[in-house]
Amino acid sequence: MLASAVIVFREVLEAALIVGIVLAATKGLTGSRRWVAAGIVGGLLGSAIIASSAGALSEAVSGMGQELFNASILGVAVLMLGWHTVWMSSHGREMAAEMKRVGHAVVVGSRPLSVLAVVVGVAVLREGAETVLFVFGVSASEDGGKLATVAGCAVGLGAGITVGTLLYRGLLAIPARHLFSVTTWLVTLLAAGMAAQAVTYLSAAGLIEIATQPLWDTSWLLPENSIGGRLLHTLIGYMDRPSGGQLIAYGATLLAITGLARMVGRQHA
Template structure:
């Protein structure tokens, strides 16, 4: 039972950490619970469908179906998180002012919330499909106490995810959106790095060096802190060169996009503040 609980715990923790960051990043947004709950439900349903089609996936990509599927899910999540980061960079100050004035009456862009719903669904989909496949395998092997191990793992993983969420809510409001946006950028970069690892395993991209360094002596990938660092900031004790390339490229692209969005939003605000006619070019 405890082996099952440990594996389920690690998978649930990965999804729970992502959901916690998303939940914190949408603090005060009306109906965010509906979006996040809907994303979790979609992910669970999708995980069951993926598990049932595992043989087809493996045959479709010459035995590397699970790796290709995981990489595709992660890269899709990176794109959606990136879109939200850029959107929040241009609207964060406005949302902060609205939150201070109206609390839970904040209205975020519907398209941004749909993107984050998809991120939650993809996180649950990826980790849930791995849990279902593992449990099917354990059941076929005659393992006992599957439901007990599953329950312990889910509760423990969800509890740690909630602890992170509660900690994020303690950030002062004036710094809140900047802090959560930075966490989303690191989360996206870490997901991109993990996607690169799956693509290397599937022999789709070159490794560019299989082990740039080994910091397992300091923080092992399999440890609880290592697992949390892997999800939140993309930590890998033995990264390949392609993983670092994906990580750095994602950081650079999202940082550049967020900076452009902030500048564009600031220019628009300044232009609206000018008296009529002063913002028009001379004839």
């Protein structure tokens, strides 16, 4: 539940900030709100279509190499999370500046109002499509069931919309960059935990037979199935009996994402 809440909160907040920038840039322009609303609706409809397609794919492979399917979903989710983190570290400011330029161009009349629907729709669709994939990855790595995942998505959705609205209205004193710094680290740790879980599925499928023995056992101190263990497992990928393969996957993912994000961020500084 917590992992899906973090993912959805991050994605919804990004979309809300983009919408907020466009709204602020076109404030007072007759008809701009309707076009922005049309873009939001279009993006949500597109995301719903992608979600239904992903659900159909999951049902089609149910019972046929489920471990391999789960490992594949997790692998794709890890790659997408890593790419998303690295891309945002270098293009986040550029994207915000572009949204402001589009809004200004519409206000001065050099671009039609319909452009607002397009840029907002594409932004919502992009964040929605990423959310679908990431939540599928989370559901493959968690044992809480669909109800917990849905509840987490609802919490993340509500929190993202609320915080985005407060930031737009200037009621929240926390700078957006600090919020994204915290969520970036949470998402990076989630990705590392997913990579370790993918190794678990591959081992269960018999595709990995090296470094599968537990290196230590802390289940006597903090069992992974306890409340605290589940919380840490969700947030940082905690395992009470980790294997060498799981630790290699975890560490390599963590180093790759943080290293690439810092390198690309310095190049665009």
